[in-house]
Amino acid sequence: MSTAEIQARHAKYVLTPWMAQGGLAAPVIVRGEGRYLYDADGKRYFDLASGLIAVNLGHGHPKVVAAIQEQAATLGYAAPSLFHDKRAELAEELSKISPWATDGEGCRTFFTTTGAESNDDAVRMARALTGRHKVLTAYRSFHGATGTSIMMSGEDRRWGGEPGPPSISRFFAPYPYRSPFHATTAEEETHRAIEHLERIFVHEDPKRVAAIVIEPVVGSNGVIVYPEGYLPALRALTAKHGILLVMDEVMTGFGRTGAAFGSTRFGVVPDMITFAKGVSSAYIPLGGVMVREKLASSFDARALPSGHTYSGHPMSVAAGLAAVRVYQEEKLFERGRELEAMIRPALASLAEKHRTVGDVRGVGAFFALELVKDKKTKEALVPWHGEGPGVMKNLYVELRKRGVYSFGKFNCVMVAPPLTTTTSELEESLAALGEALGAFEATLG
Ligand SMILES: Cc1ncc(COP(=O)(O)O)c(C=O)c1O
Numbered sequence: 009m010s011t012a013e014i015q016a017r018h019a020k021y022v023l024t025p026w027m028a029q030g031g032l033a034a035p036v037i038v039r040g041e042g043r044y045l046y047d048a049d050g051k052r053y054f055d056l057a058s059g060l061i062a063v064n065l066g067h068g069h070p071k072v073v074a075a076i077q078e079q080a081a082t083l084g085y086a087a088p089s090l091f092h093d094k095r096a097e098l099a100e101e102l103s104k105i106s107p108w109a110t111d112g113e114g115c116r117t118f119f120t121t122t123g124a125e126s127n128d129d130a131v132r133m134a135r136a137l138t139g140r141h142k143v144l145t146a147y148r149s150f151h152g153a154t155g156t157s158i159m160m161s162g163e164d165r166r167w168g169g170e171p172g173p174p175s176i177s178r179f180f181a182p183y184p185y186r187s188p189f190h191a192t193t194a195e196e197e198t199h200r201a202i203e204h205l206e207r208i209f210v211h212e213d214p215k216r217v218a219a220i221v222i223e224p225v226v227g228s229n230g231v232i233v234y235p236e237g238y239l240p241a242l243r244a245l246t247a248k249h250g251i252l253l254v255m256d257e258v259m260t261g262f263g264r265t266g267a268a269f270g271s272t273r274f275g276v277v278p279d280m281i282t283f284a285k286g287v288s289s290a291y292i293p294l295g296g297v298m299v300r301e302k303l304a305s306s307f308d309a310r311a312l313p314s315g316h317t318y319s320g321h322p323m324s325v326a327a328g329l330a331a332v333r334v335y336q337e338e339k340l341f342e343r344g345r346e347l348e349a350m351i352r353p354a355l356a357s358l359a360e361k362h363r364t365v366g367d368v369r370g371v372g373a374f375f376a377l378e379l380v381k382d383k384k385t386k387e388a389l390v391p392w393h394g395e396g397p398g399v400m401k402n403l404y405v406e407l408r409k410r411g412v413y414s415f416g417k418f419n420c421v422m423v424a425p426p427l428t429t430t431t432s433e434l435e436e437s438l439a440a441l442g443e444a445l446g447a448f449e450a451t452l453g
Contacts, residue, residue, distance in 0.1 A: 028396070043428065098329040099117040105332070223258075256282050258295070351423060375422075
């Protein structure tokens, strides 16, 4: 079958997430190897976004592939109530690399298949543990597309999920490039963001708040790195009011920020961590909630308020265990910092050369460019909220023409390569990004 025929069949029978379906055109990807995807015509694309910030090991890592093959041949499924060797081993590994390992507390993990489920389950556990019902999240956030997680998401994808479950309120978190608090320094931004949250508490009553759920680095909403001090202040504030702090590490986990978790990179100890994506390098769906031992032990005498057919699925945990071992053997949690040292200056130089690059921000191997019409006014190249990617689509086309895949939301484009990316691969792909930006800007007139 020709590529055009496959594309026509795809458009006719498949509903693609989040998009208006008319006129969709994408390459037909048939193979992945290392940092590259290959389409049905043999064209190669550097994966500058690790899929959806998930394929942290690059494509087809032989050790993870072998673990999946071996597991498929041994045991394809066992009910979650039956114990399983790799499930136990993976949960132990997660405890060892968790922020609770340092003082010997550790954690237990409830496995799911996706990030969204993990957030739903974390909220359910937080409500059971605290006896409170309210949950607070940031407006610039995405937490998934299931019943609770879509309502936890602050951004416009939430609108299609409304009206959803009640008792979820939202707040503004720091965004230094476009400060919601009219701050001019990082310290001011942190201080005012915490003050704003305290004001929200007055109206919501902190004694009714079970959890604050937050991405340690805002992911799909533009890779916003919070100013130093914000996450520690949030930790102190939640602790003061007996509110659980849940870090949504679905994107930031597993080396993305240059440490095992964003929490560890920023030195903040949450009460729970939700994860997915990078845990298995996305080869097989796997997610979960890591619950610090102090809290998890309270489920020894009462039932855990959640469960799924695929909780701790043997295929998923086999992939996860192999991936977590590779991260450690190949020192990939640390590799994010080396990539950061190369990506940051390269993107800063793109910002100098290109009139649309208003802001470059990120940490580890997790960066974004925010594109604007005018660097002085900071008017976004395409407006935020509800109107789709607009002209940004053309940038992704220009990238693909030059053999690079990435994605983004509204006026932000992701630069988040696999952690296994070599220096020359990175240089080549960032040069292509520069060329694509040039061609894109030429089309803007
Ligand atoms: C921070 C964050 N949380 C949760 C999710 C939802 O994960 P999933 O798509 O696996 O449900 C995402 C997805 O991009 C995410 O970025």
